[in-house]
Amino acid sequence: MKIIDRYIFKNLLISFALTLTIFTFVLFTGTLFKIAQMFIGKINVIFIGKFFLYSIPYLLAYAIPMSFLTANLLVFGQLSAENEITALKASGINIFRIILAPVIMSLLLTGSCIFINDVLLPHCHYELRKLKYQISTESPEALLEAGVLIDYFDDYLIYVDEIDGKNMSKVSIQQNSANEPTRFIKAESGTFSVSQEKKAIILKLNDVIVEQQAKGQPSDNNNEGVPNFIHAQMGMVPIELKLDGEDSLSGKKKYTKRLKDYSIRELRTMISQKKAEMPEYTPYQHKEAVKEISKMLTEINTRLSLAFSCLGLLFIGVSLGIRTHRSEKTVGIPISLTLFAIHYGFTLFGKALEKKPAFYPEIIVWIPDICLGILGLYLIYKIAYK
Numbered sequence: 001m002k003i004i005d006r007y008i009f010k011n012l013l014i015s016f017a018l019t020l021t022i023f024t025f026v027l028f029t030g031t032l033f034k035i036a037q038m039f040i041g042k043i044n045v046i047f048i049g050k051f052f053l054y055s056i057p058y059l060l061a062y063a064i065p066m067s068f069l070t071a072n073l074l075v076f077g078q079l080s081a082e083n084e085i086t087a088l089k090a091s092g093i094n095i096f097r098i099i100l101a102p103v104i105m106s107l108l109l110t111g112s113c114i115f116i117n118d119v120l121l122p123h124c125h126y127e128l129r130k131l132k133y134q135i136s137t138e139s140p141e142a143l144l145e146a147g148v149l150i151d152y153f154d155d156y157l158i159y160v161d162e163i164d165g166k167n168m169s170k171v172s173i174q175q176n177s178a179n180e181p182t183r184f185i186k187a188e189s190g191t192f193s194v195s196q197e198k199k200a201i202i203l204k205l206n207d208v209i210v211e212q213q214a215k216g217q218p219s220d221n222n223n224e225g226v227p228n229f230i231h232a233q234m235g236m237v238p239i240e241l242k243l244d245g246e247d248s249l250s251g252k253k254k255y256t257k258r259l260k261d262y263s264i265r266e267l268r269t270m271i272s273q274k275k276a277e278m279p280e281y282t283p284y285q286h287k288e289a290v291k292e293i294s295k296m297l298t299e300i301n302t303r304l305s306l307a308f309s310c311l312g313l314l315f316i317g318v319s320l321g322i323r324t325h326r327s328e329k330t331v332g333i334p335i336s337l338t339l340f341a342i343h344y345g346f347t348l349f350g351k352a353l354e355k356k357p358a359f360y361p362e363i364i365v366w367i368p369d370i371c372l373g374i375l376g377l378y379l380i381y382k383i384a385y386k
Contacts (some may be wrong), residue, residue: 004088007076009101015071016105023063023070028055047131054128057120062305064113065343069313070336072102076321078215085322095384099318106314113307118264126261144168144192144201148258153241166191170286171205173239184211184285186236203239210234211282259299267296294357298350301362305369309343312369315376322383343368 006346009086079085088098144150146168150158161170173185187205197201210232259267271293320335350365 004098005095005101008098009105011075011078012071012105014104015074016067019070019074020063020067023067024056024059026051027059027063050131051128051137054124054131057116057124058128059221061113061117061121062340062344064109064116064312065306065309066336066340068106068109069308069317069339072314072317073321073324073335076318077324080322080324084335089384095380099314099380102314102318103311106310109310110307113310114304117303117307122261122263122266126257129258129261156239156241157240166193168192168203171203176296181212184282185209185239186211186284199242203241205237205239206235206236208234209284210237211284259296264300264303265303268299290357291355292360293356297362298354298365302347302350302365306347306367309369312373312376313339313343316372316382317376319376319379319383323379339372343372 013075028281038186042184048266050187076085085095085098089095097119144158144162144163146163148159150160155175157174157176159172160168162168168190169188171185171187171190172189175183175185178184185205188207190203190205192204193202258262264272274289274293274296278286281289324335346368347365350361353359353361
């Protein structure tokens with residue numbers, strides 16, 4: 001059996017290496033075209049080299065499961081086409097024993113993907129954003145970024161859902177002051193402009209709601225145990241965000257982190273801190289905190305489900321490879337792409353619902369791993385005992 005294990009493992013490793021090289025190259029080519037369109041005429045060889053280096057973990061996170069699935073389809077398709085599976089079964093070797101080598105390889109790849117998604121990916125994602133800023137920070141507008149908590153400006157924490165040109169939508173601001181109670185500002189839309197004279201970014205917010213703790217009563221509670229807050233609804237509110245002079249305009253800035261820039265351990269710590277602070281929140285803050293926790297849970301489970309897809313896709317790849325009785329790449333690659341597209345579709349669906357915790361998006365991202373794994377095991381069982 002050791003000879004058979006080595007034979008299967010060797011063929012699987014060769015096929016995996018070849019398909020990994022192809023998929024990584026294809027994915028990187030698409031990413032390179034995208035960055036070239038963003039910074040056309042400003043990219044030098046050093047930037048491209050750094051961009052490629054920091055892009056590798058992101059590409060591998062998707063390329064490894066997809067390549068492993070394709071390798072299993074090709075290898076077991078060839079074994080089936082040449083009747084080697086039939087010969088092994090006739091010798092009394094169970095199909096579950098035959099796939100021992102691929103299972104061991106899938107466990108090794110799963111561990112590698114967990115390391116990539118938890119350690120390398122957040123770090124490199126953060127460094128990639130810094131590389132982009134090296135070009136874009138010649139304009140102060142680059143300090144405003146959608147989908148990230150911006151803590152660059154003194155006394156302000158800012159979050160913007162979407163930025164289109166100079167237009168913003170769904171703006172949330174926390175204004176902290178040493179002499180005044182904390183103020184929470186929410187605006188449906190707004191615009192921003194840069195004032196070189198004032199060295200500031202001017203926000204003009206529309207449809208504004210302001211919540212501020214009643215002055216002089218920071219610790220007083222009402223009958224329901226909720227701190228007293230003043231609520232105000234306004235039309236247009238201007239806010240002036242001061243830049244730090246030459247440092248801001250020269251690109252020497254603090255880089256705020258997105259959820260993708262944190263490790264899984266850091267995200268879990270943030271969730272615990274957020275839950276501990278929630279009893280003191282206003283109803284609006286509580287609602288937003290629940291959404292933020294849902295986003296963090298979805299991010300964690302998306303990374304883990306992608307890593308464990310190596311194991312789930314193994315069984316469906318082996319079973320379909322045997323059933324197709326074909327070894328040609330023209331058969332294996334399309335099947336692989338179709339299955340991985342289904343997996344990726346559920347990932348996108350879960351991410352789209354990350355702000356709607358009632359739908360449990362952190363569970364949705366696991367559906368393809370579980371369903372494809374169970375289906376693959378069932379098909380292998382049918383093959384073993386037909």
